[in-house]
Amino acid sequence: MAEILKLARELLAELELCDFCLGRQFAQLGHGLSNRDRGRAIRILLSLEEDKPFAEPGYCQLCLGHLLRVEEWAKRALAAVEGLEFKSFLVGSHLPEFLVEQERALQERYHLEHGGRLNHDLNREVGKLLEAALAGRAEVDLQNPEVTILLDLVWDRVEVKLSPLFISGRYRKLIRGIPQTHWPCRACRGKGCERCGFTGKRYPESVEELISPPFLEASQGRAAVFHGSGREDIDARMLGEGRPFVLEIREPRVRRLDLAALEREVNARAKGKVEVQGLAFTTRGEVERLKAARAGKLYRARVEFARPVSEEEFERALRGLVGPISQRTPKRVVHRRADLIRTRRVWEVEGELSDPQSATIEVRCDGGLYVKELLSGDEGRTTPSLAELLGCPVKVIELDVLEVEG
Secondary structure (H helix, E strand, O other): OHHHHHHHHHHHHHOOOOHHHHHHOOOOOOOOOOHHHHHHHHHHHHHHHHOOOOOOOOOOOOOOOOHHHHHHHHHHHHHHOOOOOOOEEEEEEEOOHHHHHHHHHHHHHOOOOOOOOHHHHHHHHHHHHHHHHOOOOOEEOOOOOOEEEEEEOOOOEEEEEEOOEEEEEEEEEOOOOOOOOOOEOOOOOOOOOOOOOOOOEOOOOOHHHHHHHHHHHHHOOOEEEEEEOOOOOOOEEEEEEEEEEEEEEEOOOOOOOOHHHHHHHHHHHHOOOEEEEEEEEEOHHHHHHHHHOOOOEEEEEEEEEOOOOOHHHHHHHHHHHOEEEEEEOOOOOOOOOOOOEEEEEEEEEEEEEEEOOEEEEEEEEOOOOOHHHHHHOOOOOEEOOHHHHHOOOEEEEEEEEEEEOO
């Protein structure tokens, strides 16, 4: 204790320190005390030891008085989050570099191995006051806060950052001709021109644009980002139980959403083009899982052959598709994807001839396999292919996704 008092006396001889900043230099010593209590106790002991009048500090050269104004900072923070809906928060701070460096140099000069940091003190003290003021509504969360409150001492302001809201579900795309996400016009890159009718878009609507608006309106969010477990072609339908997706709402002011009501609203507005189901709140980790997964899929295709095909050669060709497939990036997408050769697997194929020159085929395969090219061959870029095995051109007339695993 004598060593602590000696160090404290030297510190106070050099600088005028508030109780917070005095106590923080010994932050790791003793338990159950705040730095403010620790500093006050040391000051009282010094007053008794030196038999001098006890005096409260009126200013602090280390924090420039900011820790003496924690109540003011807390009130400003409370005003900044007014009207927001959240149940967890975290307080952070942005300090002038000279304050950080000043304290680092002080602790180094006096060998204060048990000292703490100014921003930790400020964050903790304002956080405690906010938690008390928001009792029953919100509490501090150090890992996944819904709201982060930044005390900016450089510009003397309070900033609020809203964590995204994540909602998972499955969508069914019931008509053809709609992309999964917004496609900017190639000519104007989204700015609007005669070619796109000044919409800035290549297609009038997308799955993303049919699903997102009700969520943005209900959450009062700034923007929505659509994350899908893969994507179907624009001219393909997504049927069955639908494709998994996560909708990320950025900067939502309202977080307690009625997902059942939103499901009904999306489906009503989409008017039979798109349907959603199984909505649930989720986390960013689900987005990462969706992106990393290579979900197996079941497709149904209607095809036409350039010549009549017999039942026997049709069945033989279908059996020849089962197994590993070597596929070079299709010509239709190579302008926007790396030109690579990938190996994917076909697990099961079934088909039925409608007549000698047309058939319906179902293919169960790995995610990432281009099924149109599995059937057409894409001028030899996919092998084996149905066209290669039949020895004649094969044209895909319609394609539907019937099942997406996961």
